[in-house]
Amino acid sequence: MNIFVRFFGAVAFAIYAVAAVSDIAFSQEAPTASPEKITQKICSFDPVESLLPSSTEPSNSPISYLARQGFKQSRDGSWVCYVNDPKKEGRYYTILKVQQIDGKLVASSFLDQGSLIEGQEDRSLDFFMTLVDNYTNTTRNNRDSIRKYLQTFISLVRSGKIQPSRRGYLFDQPSRSLVMYHPLSSGELKGTGITININSPSNLGFSQVR
Numbered sequence: 422m423n424i425f426v427r428f429f430g431a432v433a434f435a436i437y438a439v440a441a442v443s444d445i446a447f448s449q450e451a452p453t454a455s456p457e458k459i460t461q462k463i464c465s466f467d468p469v470e471s472l473l474p475s476s477t478e479p480s481n482s483p484i485s486y487l488a489r490q491g492f493k494q495s496r497d498g499s500w501v502c503y504v505n506d507p508k509k510e511g512r513y514y515t516i517l518k519v520q521q522i523d524g525k526l527v528a529s530s531f532l533d534q535g536s537l538i539e540g541q542e543d544r545s546l547d548f549f550m551t552l553v554d555n556y557t558n559t560t561r562n563n564r565d566s567i568r569k570y571l572q573t574f575i576s577l578v579r580s581g582k583i584q585p586s587r588r589g590y591l592f593d594q595p596s597r598s599l600v601m602y603h604p605l606s607s608g609e610l611k612g613t614g615i616t617i618n619i620n621s622p623s624n625l626g627f628s629q630v631r
Contacts, residue, residue, distance in 0.1 A: 463548050464491030464502035464517060483625050484519065490551075492517070502548075507538060516541065517548050526619040528552050530575075531605070533612045537579050546572055549600075549617050556622040557596040567592055571600060571617070578602050578615060585613045596621045 464487075484500050492500040499520035506512040516538075519528040530545035537545075550568055553559065559567065570592050577583045589599035597620035604613050 462489075462491040463487075463544050463551070487519070504538065506533065517545065519548075519552065521622075521625065524622075526552060526556055526622040526625060527616060528619075529614045529616040531612060531614045532578075535585070535613045537575075542575050542579060545575060545615060552617070552619065553593070553598070556619055556625055557593055557598060558623055559593065559595075563593070574600055574602075575615060589618065592617075593619075596623070 485494075487500045488494070490502075492502050494500055497520070499518055501515050502517035503513045504516040506514060514533060515531055517528075517530055519526065521527070528549060530541065530548065532541075546568065549571055550564070553567055554564060574583070574590070583602050585602055585604040587601075587603055589601040592598055592600050599618045599620070600616070601618070602613060602615050605611065
């Protein structure tokens, strides 16, 4: 962690959203039977999408465009991306998820047993930046800096230089956006999560995503 602090020189904050995030990772046995800038689907790790129930895009959701990126909307209004478990045939789990909690936009990339699977690093970065682009008031230069910041953060997680904790690091002052790497203390998925918390999202209705 000292390596990370020296690199970023950021102030650490404790954020309460981690308690809610710890409950949103989902795992299950599979049954037998502006986003235009992204050329490849963010959620296209494997063919697990064909195993899931079909869903429709709610016209009143500002995040419904994620359906075109392979995400599914849960009953609670959150948008999720599932992936097959590479270690156990027939099992899939939540790998990406975004929801609104008390007006804050919370997006996570989940690491089963604390490990990133192939392709997760880049897809997580694209996922986070899609939300940053759409729900923060940043300039192009700011977005480039944020992308490098988050890219380095995820890379340090992968290399084991950041340990799970309940500390968040500020990466965008105007929206009070934080990133953290934390343990999952509850829920079916055992592991950790990389989460961004946009505390003051723009262009997002309070009751449209939970």
